[in-house]
Amino acid sequence: MVCDVGDAVAALRAGGVVVFPTESVYGLGVDARSAAAVARLVAVRGREPGKPILVLVRDLAMAESMSAGFPPRAIRLAERFWPGPLTIVVPARPGLAEPLVAGTGTIGVRVSGHPVATALVSELDGPVTAPSANPPGADPPRRLAEARAYFGDAVQAYLDGGTLPGGASTVVAVDRQDVRVLREGLISRAAVDAALAYG
Numbered sequence: 001m002v003c004d005v006g007d008a009v010a011a012l013r014a015g016g017v018v019v020f021p022t023e024s025v026y027g028l029g030v031d032a033r034s035a036a037a038v039a040r041l042v043a044v045r046g047r048e049p050g051k052p053i054l055v056l057v058r059d060l061a062m063a064e065s066m067s068a069g070f071p072p073r074a075i076r077l078a079e080r081f082w083p084g085p086l087t088i089v090v091p092a093r094p095g096l097a098e099p100l101v102a103g104t105g106t107i108g109v110r111v112s113g114h115p116v117a118t119a120l121v122s123e124l125d126g127p128v129t130a131p132s133a134n135p136p137g138a139d140p141p142r143r144l145a146e147a148r149a150y151f152g153d154a155v156q157a158y159l160d161g162g163t164l165p166g167g168a169s170t171v172v173a174v175d176r177q178d179v180r181v182l183r184e185g186l187i188s189r190a191a192v193d194a195a196l197a198y199g
Helices: 005-013 035-045 060-065 072-081 115-124 144-154 189-198
Strands: 018-021 024-031 086-091 108-110 169-174 179-183
Touching: 005 115, 018 115, 018 144, 024 035, 024 144, 035 144, 060 072, 060 115, 072 086, 072 169, 072 189, 169 189, 179 189
Parallel strands: 086 169
Antiparallel strands: 018 024, 086 108, 169 179
């Protein structure tokens, strides 16, 4: 069902799965605080072994609530690039749903720059998963119709953001000793390095 943000938030609160636009492609969202909802996400999308599931947060405080410690360089990157397409991987706090962490001990968090994604997280008042809305190995959808073709009625709510530009967030892992660019996406490695050098 194509709906508005209020309907999508109601679906999330009921444990459902929603498709929504991000800065790059459509994402697949559930309430990341609910282990049952995360399990439903895995059942709908399919599991990529060893690959954690990104979550969107409203702000740095919500990101810190998902972590076992947000290193100073992670804070610097968040202050420079959020909201925007930078996923920051930090040590995960105990008790998160296992597929979010996938045995890594870390969690990827991001504040989206897309107004619909931002509204979804803000109105839920909690973190929302955001893997791309496609089965493993399929192309991430830039149009809502592509996501609907993948999932149909297995998704409870669809939010239309028009045709999205594509691409992927940059993924940076930060711990106390090191900063590693795991995937260079819409934010360049050089921009990450510059933010750490001069932030």
